[in-house]
Amino acid sequence: MNLSWRYGLALIAVVSVAHVVSYSGPDLPPGPYCAAKPDSCCNGREDRCSAPILGTLCYCDDFCNRTTTDDCCPDFWSHCHGINPESTPETLRICFYNGREYEYGKKVTTNCNKCECTAVNEQLDMICEADPCMIEPELISEVNNDPTISWKAANYTPFWGHKLSEGIELRLGTLTPQKSTYGMVSLHPIYDSKRMARSFSALVNWPNKMAPIHDQGWCGASWAITTADVASDRFVIMSDGLETPELSAQQLLSCNNRGQQSCNGGYLDIAWQFSRKIGLVNEECFPYVGGNKKCTIPWKKTKSLKGSGCIPPSSPPTRVNRYTVSPAHRLGNETDIMYEIINSGPVQATMRVYQDFFAYTDGIYKKSRYVPQQLYGYHSVRIVGWGDENGIKYWLAANSWGESWGENGYFRIVRGVNECEIESFVIGVWAFTVENKAGVIG
Incomplete structure (x- = not known):
């Protein structure tokens, strides 16, 4: 039969x-x-x-x-x-x-x-x-019983009962950058790398100012969430705290549709081009639903927040137009990334996600030898700091799977060795605040 x-x-x-x-x-x-x-x-x-x-x-x-x-x-x-x-x-x-x-x-x-x-x-x-699942009890046991692994795994209930293919398709969402994008010029600022701080956290340096942890749901939206969150952080930092928007990832999912696939994934370079040319609105104006919601922002007809159907900020400085950024720039190596974060704020990074990462709960992550090497997908995260523990250097990064995942929504991953390609494609931008005015739409 x-x-x-x-x-x-x-x-x-x-x-x-x-x-x-x-x-x-x-x-x-x-x-x-x-x-x-x-x-x-x-x-x-x-x-x-x-x-x-x-x-x-x-x-x-x-x-x-x-x-x-x-x-x-x-x-x-x-x-x-x-x-x-x-x-x-x-x-x-x-x-x-x-x-x-x-x-x-x-x-x-x-x-x-x-x-x-x-x-x-x-x-x-x-x-x-006989499909591999997002959460496998045997894999969790192997990770937790291996003394050479510096992190722990556990069952994350929202992922239980889902196939790994579902997780790769709907819990990640960043499409592999095009070859031309990999050729993006990297910035090489002048600094003394030996004097770089041993540890740093944007969450501590700018307390209660950084974008919160989000849950993208069953929508491949990491490309949109990290773009909106990094832009939000940069507006806070580059305006010295005068502008504190939480920018809309849903606008990118719904309106940035040329060359993008909404909940089926998106390219980071195209997302930043949209943020530069069209501009973003805040979360309150276009709330996140984690789905293919119709674009309701008349961005082709107007450049203003009010004309976009949004309520402009009531406190000074008065912003009239949507939030825009400079062209995105790529960061070339470990210390360049550190310098960028400490001076300009969190950055956007792309990483490979393997099966065991879905079960991460705490510690310094490094892909284990127990996962199928050929099963992975690309994911965008927001690097907010760095440090070292017991001689292991790490990045501190914000994920988009909710606060109950990992270390209250964050995770640490080995730094300096391009673990899971996390140092291969790291992006920063300059936020055009009302104060600096340069490049503001209008």
């Missing part, structure tokens, strides 16, 4: 089972029943696949045992599955799975994989999908 139509994935046969039919005995009409029907009647759920019997109907589809009293035709098992219930041992008529018994057609779910009692090779087997 071909099961690829139902699963489309690797299957695991577990234990045999058969089902005793109710229609049997010498007084039954000889038939044939299922044998007289098209072959397709043995698959799926087709009420038309029935035959008259004893003043009622018997069925030949795979859901014939749809009631507490079986209504399969007498030749269902022999014709459709090559099973003779009368000759099948009693011990093979029950499906044993995880210590429990299941009847034919019964479905169960184990973590992110579905299982079903199905006829295979002249018997009934419990067939299960």
